Amino acid sequence: MDIDLALHENEPPIPTELTAYESWERSNHLSLMLIKSHLSKSIRGSILDCDKVADYMKSVEEQFFRSDKALASTLMKKLSGIRFNNSKSVREHIMEMRDIATQLRSLEVEIS
Incomplete structure (x- = not known):
């Protein structure tokens, strides 16, 4: 088509x-x-309206690039503030930390 x-x-x-x-x-x-x-209405409202689909895709990409930075910051705060408090098993705590670290790696954030 x-x-x-x-x-x-x-x-x-x-x-x-x-x-x-x-x-x-x-x-x-x-x-x-x-x-x-x-696209959801909340996302659509924050993207510039364009006549060409290639320009619209660039606007979408720029919007998500900015939100990736905010997500990386949020994940870093969550990872640095996470504490083990006996409410769950040690294994669950480690798995949660690994999940956050994997999300950060997918955003290309280096963790030493």
Whole structure:
């Protein structure tokens, strides 16, 4: 269906090939609709509205790059403040710490 055509190819010039441009424009419009329909309203409200799907994807990427920094900060605070308090087993405590460390590694945060 060429829905992702606008993501893979740049916008063709209008006067040269009308069918190629119409195909790209349809793909661009469908891709934007699909992406916007799958984002939650809270996320959609914080992203700049763009006419081209490639620009919209860059805006989404920039938004999540900033939220990754906030998540990394939150996880670091959680990891440094976690204490064993006998409410759960030692194994559960270690598994929780490993889970936080794995999340930090996926965000490319070095832990010595």
